[in-house]
Amino acid sequence: MSRKHTLLAFAGSLALGVAGFSTSATALDVSIDEIMNDQASGGDILSYGLGPRGQRYSPLDTLTKDNIKNLYPVWSFSFGGEKQRGQESQPLIKDGVMYVTGSYSRMWAIDIASGEELWQYDARLPEGILPCCDVVNRGAAILGDKVFFGTLDAKIVALDAKTGKVIWRKKIGDFEAGYSYTAAPLIVPTEAHGPLILTGNSGGEFGIVGKVEARHPDTGELIWSRPTIEGHMGTLNGQESSMTGTVNESWPGDMWKNGGGATWLGGTYDQGTKLAYFGTGNPAPWNSYLRPGDNKWTSSRVAIDVETGEIAWGFQSTPHDGWDYDGVNEFISFDMEKDGETIQAGATADRNGFFYVLDRTNGDFISASPFVQNISWAKGMDENGRPLYDPENRPGNPTESADGKKGKSIFAVPSFLGGKNWMPMAYSQKTNNFYIPSNEWGMDIWNEPVTYKKGAAYLGAGFTIKPIFDDYIGSLKAMDPATGEVKWEYKNKAPLWGGVLTTAGGLVFTGTPEGYLKAFDDETGEELWKFQTGTGIVSSPITWEQDGEQYIAIVTGWGGAVPLWGGEVAKVVSYLNQGGSVWVFKIPEGLASR
Amino acid sequence: MLRPLTFLASLCLIATSAVARELPEDPFESVMWQSMADRFMPGGDIVFDNKVIVMAPLSAENQFHVPITVDATALDNVEEIIAVADLNPIPLVLSIRPQAALSYVGFRLKLQQTSPIHVGVRTSDGVWHVAGAIVDAAGGGCTAPAAAHGNSNWMQTLGQTRAYAGRETLSNARLTLRMRHPMDTGLAAGIPVFYMNELVIRDDAGQVLAEVDMYEPVSENPTLTLKPLVGSDESVLRVSTRDTEGNVFEFPLTVPSSAGL
Numbered sequence: 001m002s003r004k005h006t007l008l009a010f011a012g013s014l015a016l017g018v019a020g021f022s023t024s025a026t027a028l029d030v031s032i033d034e035i036m037n038d039q040a041s042g043g044d045i046l047s048y049g050l051g052p053r054g055q056r057y058s059p060l061d062t063l064t065k066d067n068i069k070n071l072y073p074v075w076s077f078s079f080g081g082e083k084q085r086g087q088e089s090q091p092l093i094k095d096g097v098m099y100v101t102g103s104y105s106r107m108w109a110i111d112i113a114s115g116e117e118l119w120q121y122d123a124r125l126p127e128g129i130l131p132c133c134d135v136v137n138r139g140a141a142i143l144g145d146k147v148f149f150g151t152l153d154a155k156i157v158a159l160d161a162k163t164g165k166v167i168w169r170k171k172i173g174d175f176e177a178g179y180s181y182t183a184a185p186l187i188v189p190t191e192a193h194g195p196l197i198l199t200g201n202s203g204g205e206f207g208i209v210g211k212v213e214a215r216h217p218d219t220g221e222l223i224w225s226r227p228t229i230e231g232h233m234g235t236l237n238g239q240e241s242s243m244t245g246t247v248n249e250s251w252p253g254d255m256w257k258n259g260g261g262a263t264w265l266g267g268t269y270d271q272g273t274k275l276a277y278f279g280t281g282n283p284a285p286w287n288s289y290l291r292p293g294d295n296k297w298t299s300s301r302v303a304i305d306v307e308t309g310e311i312a313w314g315f316q317s318t319p320h321d322g323w324d325y326d327g328v329n330e331f332i333s334f335d336m337e338k339d340g341e342t343i344q345a346g347a348t349a350d351r352n353g354f355f356y357v358l359d360r361t362n363g364d365f366i367s368a369s370p371f372v373q374n375i376s377w378a379k380g381m382d383e384n385g386r387p388l389y390d391p392e393n394r395p396g397n398p399t400e401s402a403d404g405k406k407g408k409s410i411f412a413v414p415s416f417l418g419g420k421n422w423m424p425m426a427y428s429q430k431t432n433n434f435y436i437p438s439n440e441w442g443m444d445i446w447n448e449p450v451t452y453k454k455g456a457a458y459l460g461a462g463f464t465i466k467p468i469f470d471d472y473i474g475s476l477k478a479m480d481p482a483t484g485e486v487k488w489e490y491k492n493k494a495p496l497w498g499g500v501l502t503t504a505g506g507l508v509f510t511g512t513p514e515g516y517l518k519a520f521d522d523e524t525g526e527e528l529w530k531f532q533t534g535t536g537i538v539s540s541p542i543t544w545e546q547d548g549e550q551y552i553a554i555v556t557g558w559g560g561a562v563p564l565w566g567g568e569v570a571k572v573v574s575y576l577n578q579g580g581s582v583w584v585f586k587i588p589e590g591l592a593s594r
Numbered sequence: 595m596l597r598p599l600t601f602l603a604s605l606c607l608i609a610t611s612a613v614a615r616e617l618p619e620d621p622f623e624s625v626m627w628q629s630m631a632d633r634f635m636p637g638g639d640i641v642f643d644n645k646v647i648v649m650a651p652l653s654a655e656n657q658f659h660v661p662i663t664v665d666a667t668a669l670d671n672v673e674e675i676i677a678v679a680d681l682n683p684i685p686l687v688l689s690i691r692p693q694a695a696l697s698y699v700g701f702r703l704k705l706q707q708t709s710p711i712h713v714g715v716r717t718s719d720g721v722w723h724v725a726g727a728i729v730d731a732a733g734g735g736c737t738a739p740a741a742a743h744g745n746s747n748w749m750q751t752l753g754q755t756r757a758y759a760g761r762e763t764l765s766n767a768r769l770t771l772r773m774r775h776p777m778d779t780g781l782a783a784g785i786p787v788f789y790m791n792e793l794v795i796r797d798d799a800g801q802v803l804a805e806v807d808m809y810e811p812v813s814e815n816p817t818l819t820l821k822p823l824v825g826s827d828e829s830v831l832r833v834s835t836r837d838t839e840g841n842v843f844e845f846p847l848t849v850p851s852s853a854g855l
Contacts, residue, residue, distance in 0.1 A: 082784060122786030124778070124839050126749040157840065169840035 028145045028161045030094060032195040035143065035187055036271055042545040045093040048139045048184035049424065050501070050542065053333040054268040056426035058543045061505040062550040062592055068507060068519050068529045070591040071552065075115030076533075079106065079557070079580035086559020087580055088136040088422070090184065090499065090540040092147070093553075099161070100555060100582055101137040105151035109164060112546060112584065119164030123151040130455065131180045132205040133561035138266070138422070139184035139540075141197060143217050148197055150181030156199055158220060170220040172199055172213065177454050178206020183266030188214075188276055188306045193223050196306065200263025204281040204326060207258030207458035210297075212267065212278050212304055224309030228261040228280045228297045234309055241309060250294040250319075258452045259291075260284030261298040263328070265422055270333040270346075273361050275303040275312055277346065279328035287447040287460030288322035289397040289407075295320055299327035301348060303363060313363030317350045318387065322394045323377055323445060324416035324461070325352035332434075333360050334427050338482045347481050349425055349436045351418030352377065356385065357481050369484025371477055372419035372438050374468055377412050395445045395461065406446055406462075413442035415465040417495070417561060424540055426500040426508070431522050433478045433487060435508050437496040440468045440475055441569065465567035473569060476500070476510055478525060488525030490518075494572045497560050499540025509552065511537025513562070513576055517554050517583070535579025538562075549592070552585040618642055622710040622726050626680040630712055631722075634678050634686055638720025645669050646725035648713050657705045657735035659813045662727075664713050666697035671718040675699060679811055681709035683736055683781060687811045692820075695795070695804040696766055700819030703811050704735035704779070739785055740776035740814045748776060752841065759831055759847035767824045767849040769795070769831060772817045779810040790837045795822050798830040826852040 030046055038044070039051025042060045050056050063071065079087070083104040091100040097118065098110045105123035110116065129135075129152045140149040146158045146167060154173040157166060173179025179201055186198040196214040204210070210228035215221060224236045230245025251259060260283045267278040283291060283298035299318040302311050317327040327350045336345040336357065346360035353375040357366040365385030377394070378387035396408025417439065425436045443465045450460030467473050474492030479485070494513040501509040507528070508520040513536040519529040536558025543552050557579040562569060618640060620627035631640055645668035654660045666672055675697060677687040687703045697715065712726040742748035757771035773790065780787030793806040803822040822831055828851040834844045 122780075124786055124788035127746045166838060166840035 028095065030142050030144060032143065032187065032189045036189065044095070045091070045542050045544050046142055047187070048090055048141070048266065049268060049330070052186070052188070052269040052271070054330050054424065055332055055334065055429070056424060056499065056501050056540070057429050058501065058503045060503055060543055060545055060550050062545070063503065063507060063543070063552070063587065064505045065507065065521055065528055067587060067592055070587045071529055071531070071585050072588060073531065074551070074584045074586050076584070077108070077110055077115055077117070077582045079103070079108070084557055084578040084580045086134040086136045086538055087555045087557030088138050088539050088560060089555045090139040091542055091553055091555065091582065092140055092142050093542070093544045094142060096546065098553070098582070099140050099142065099147050101140050101149050102555070102580055103135045103137065103557065103559065105137060107140060107147070107149055107159065107164070109161070110582070112551070115584070121159055121164040123153070123155070123157065125151065125153050126175065129153050129175050129180060130178045130206060131182065131202070134559050134564055136182050136560060138182055141185040141187050143187050143195055143197070146217065148185050148217070150183065150185060150199060152180050152182070154179035154181050154201065156181065156185060156197070156215070156220070158217070168220040170215065173201050173203065173208065178203040178208050183264060186267045186269060186276060187217070188269045190307050192307050196223055198267060198276055198306070200266055200278060202262050202264035204260040204262035204264065204284055205457055205459060206455065207260065207284040207452045208262060209259060210261035210263045210280050212263050212276070212309070214306065214309060226304055226309040226311065228263060228302060229256050229259040230296050231256040236308055244311065245296055250296045252292055255291045258284055258458065259295065259298065265328045265330060268331055268333065269306070270360060272344065273303070274306060275360070276306050277301060277303050277331035277333070277360070279331060279348070281328045282324045282326035283321055285450045285458045285460040286322070286324050287398070287450060288320055288394070289399065289447060290450070290460060293320060299325055301327070301331045301358070301363070303360070315358055315363045315365070315385065317354070317356060318352050323412050325350065325418065327351055328422070329420060330424050332425070332427050334481070336481055337432070345481070347427070347434060349420045349434070349438070351414070351420065352387070353414045353419035354381070355434070355436065355479055355481070355484065367484060369479070371436050371479060371486070372414050372440055372475070374413045374442070376442070395447045398447050398449055404449065406448055409444050409446035411442055411444055413468065414439070415441040415443035416445065416463060417441070417465060417565060421497065421561065423497055423538070424499040426502040428502040428522055430504050430506065432482070433480055433522070435500045435502055436477045436479055437498065437500055437510055438475045438477055439473050439495045441465055441473055441495070442468055443567070465565070465569050467569060473572065474512065476520070478522070490520060490525050490527065495562055495569060497538040497562055501541040501543060503543060509541040511539065511541065511554055511556070513538065513558060513573055515556070517541065531585070533581070533583055535581070536576045549586050554583050556581050556583060615639060622712070622728050624680045624710040624712070626685070627712070630678050630680055630685060634676055635714045635716070635722040635724070638716070638722060640722045640724055643669070643723035643725065646713060646715050646723050648711065648725045648727050650711055650727035650729050652730060654705055654729050654731040657731040657733070658738070659702045660705050660729055660731065661700070661702050662711060663700040663819070664698065666715045666723070669697060669715060669717060669723055672697040672715055673718055674716040676714045677703070678712050679703060679705060679709045680712060682706045682811050684779060684810045686809045688809060689807045691805045693802050693804060694823045696821035696823070698821045702813035702817050704813055705729060705731040706736040707731060707733050736779050736811060737781045739782040740778055742776040742814065743785065753843035755843065755845055757833065757845065757847055759849050761824070761850050761852060761855060762821060764826055764852050764855065765823055766821050767831065768819065768821050769847060770819045771833065772815055773835065773843065774815050775837065777810065777812055777814045777816060788838055790816055790835055792836040793818070794834045795820065796832045796834070798832065803831070824849050
């Protein structure tokens with residue numbers, strides 16, 4: 001029984017020919033210039049935040065307030081498996097391919113024209129990972145022919161963008177000590193080293209030490225490292241470079257050794273100042289009586305020289321934090337017109353409930369305006385932006401209690417989940433407003449004794465969250481950064497936990513835990529469009545142009561910190577179902593002009 | 595623009611490679627034989643050849659570890675050796691390019707069910723010299739979780755190695771190694787694919803002696819025997835392996851001089 005194989009051989013070589021050709025014709029090569037120019041180029045999304053400054057503003061204007069009513073889904077892609085949980089990812093787009101990450105350190109490449117999967121990568125996670133606040137991932141970075149993302153066991157992995165195969169994989173921290181990584185890496189240009197890939201770290205609830213690290217994108221080789229906590233040494237080119245701060249300047253005894261300050265939300269970059277801006281998280285432990293002093297640089301913004309890893313300036317929004325006002329929030333560079341001047345500004349909406357505007361060249365304080373109501377922990381700010389504390393509203397010292405086990409409980413606003421948590425705001429170059437996804441809630445909080453133990457929660461506090469208003473917690477606000485005035489507000493029953501996008505077409509997009517992707521009028525806050533995705537949204541929407549049409553995409557899947565920590569808030573979210581999908585929308589052909 | 599160009603490019607390839615190939619009858623009567631030949635032994639003619647010796651048990655005592663030894667030293671100019679387990683959900687087990695090594699390999703594989711094993715040995719003229727065996731096995735070798743996962747700290751022992759290199763003749767060494775790795779196939783529920791996929795043996799000057807591509811069906815804790823060529827002096831073999839997560843494991847092995855032989 002022998003057979004001729006002409007037909008099969010023919011088919012085999014045909015497939016080979018097509019594959020071989022298309023690979024060479026579309027070989028991916030993303031340059032650093034393209035990444036720096038990402039915001040202006042509507043055809044791709046090459047950075048977290050739609051541009052290195054993270055403004056989440058798109059110049060596309062095909063979608064308008066008038067035609068948004070015709071926006072319909074094109075396809076939906078399921079992440080599959082049993083590993084659903086929170087999906088906080090922002091996809092990247094290049095050459096008709098979407099790169100999107102998901103819960104449990106997974107990543108997919110999807111052909112946008114068809115919605116079909118090109119490849120999937122599942123990180124092989126060890127047992128015993130310690131993510132504090134759900135198994136999320138917030139997105140990838142792209143450069144050359146590689147895509148990069150961080151995994152829950154505190155590794156960064158570089159994948160071949162065509163195949164999803166691992167090119168290199170490096171350790172950011174020891175997962176058994178509580179380190180993990182969930183943010184999107186940041187790619188920056190340097191003169192000395194070429195483009196570098198910057199990462200932060202997570203684990204502030206486990207007494208880790210915050211760090212920013214820069215690696216060579218081809219090899220993963222460490223170029224520099226900058227700890228955020230004073231007393232710890234930085235490195236440059238394999239040598240010790242300089243210490244962050246001075247030992248015991250703002251920390252007592254040995255407490256700085258497990259001081260927290262996690263850079264868990266990644267960073268932004270401004271080409272003008274050549275600085276990378278990273279937020280730093282809460283000091284560890286939460287019980288502030290164990291660490292008298294300002295505890296630098298926790299709950300701060302630090303600006304880092306990307307050539308050397310030296311801190312150019314720092315601004316501490318909550319010195320000696322006692323409420324987990326984990327001020328890690330993104331710092332967005334923008335040019336502010338005020339009193340006829342153009343100021344090189346940057347803005348950040350802090351967990352502590354204040355919206356800060358700083359001079360992005362030197363960190364000088366310009367203004368702080370409350371963006372949530374009933375703030376109780378501070379009475380206001382002094383002229384340098386240092387909070388005027390209300391001592392009555394700092395949780396009490398447990399050593400002053402009768403049995404030494406529990407300090408006086410107080411009610412503080414906002415709650416430790418923040419006036420704004422991780423979810424990124426957007427800045428419109430059209431309206432000059434910031435659009436802030438915020439929450440109106442407070443907490444009962446008290447302190448307890450605690451000692452550091454590797455891999456164990458290092459809090460020394462108990463807490464429970466309570467809504468402030470009966471009818472809503474979530475609040476999307478338009479804020480004028482020059483005046484601190486709230487222009488409009490959209491109220492949402494459940495807490496908002498997703499990022500915001502705004503466009504030159506006059507639209508503001510965000511998702512809700514109730515499952516709706518919504519579009520608002522950027523000037524009035526009027527709700528213009530919504531679509532029910534079938535599970536909660538806790539991610540950041542994107543928009544891009546392909547074949548002359550404007551697309552919108554959002555990752556869906558309920559989760560994140562709210563269902564894990566939500567206290568009394570659980571009442572409004574406990575019925576929400578998990579998921580794991582990407583939805584892609586556009587206006588059907590012929591309807592864009594209507 | 596793209597479409598017409600693509601068409602032309604495929605036409606050119608067809609013109610050079612669409613040569614009909616006689617597929618000999620399979621002595622093991624595998625229902626997958628045609629597919630195995632098309633997928634894993636492309637190009638040149640295929641002949642069943644008794645110069646290729648495949649040693650395998652008639653019946654697998656343990657379907658997770660089925661020992662196979664291939665000796666093709668009777669053939670000259672061997673460029674590649676591949677092994678497939680026809681009825682495995684993932685058939686391709688490994689591929690070896692013995693640049694400066696004897697055409698000999700010992701390894702262990704996982705079997706999902708009773709299956710023919712085909713070994714193809716490609717010589718420099720492009721011809722595949724094929725032999726094989728049928729191994730009787732209980733089910734489930736590829737879809738069960740690795741034994742390592744019974745242990746919560748399995749990742750700490752990843753890459754731990756026991757290896758030995760001895761001198762076999764004046765001109766070749768015999769190298770046996772066993773490395774800790776779960777070799778997850780991605781087919782067990784909830785466990786993503788994760789396996790050691792590359793192994794390279796170099797001499798002390800960095801010259802490649804043999805390269806092995808491993809795939810999912812290689813047994814947990816891969817066990818390999820190879821016979822690299824060496825000079826008569828004491829020499830060092832440098833072994834380097836990498837897994838699908840980019841973990842790299844490297845170690846040297848010393849081969850004694852021929853003086854004691």
